[in-house]
Amino acid sequence: MAQKQFLSRKEFGEITGLSPSSVDRRLRDHQIPFTKFGRRVLIPVTVVEEMKGKAGENLAQTRTEAQA
DSSP: OOOOEOOOOHHHHHHOOOOOHHHHHHTTSSSSOOOOTTTEEEHHHHHHHHHHHHHHHHHHHHHHHOOO
């Protein structure tokens, strides 16, 4: 079976640890890219991967600043 390309709002919230209201607010403010398929809101899996990459960069920067 092929790997998932999209996540539901609920799945996205569970993976990222965001509450349903936080996910909805970020979708409404266009902070999270999404696609609508009928009434469903679908969030690309790549968004989670990008968030993980940014979190890693921020952690590395914080460690560097703490050592200085």
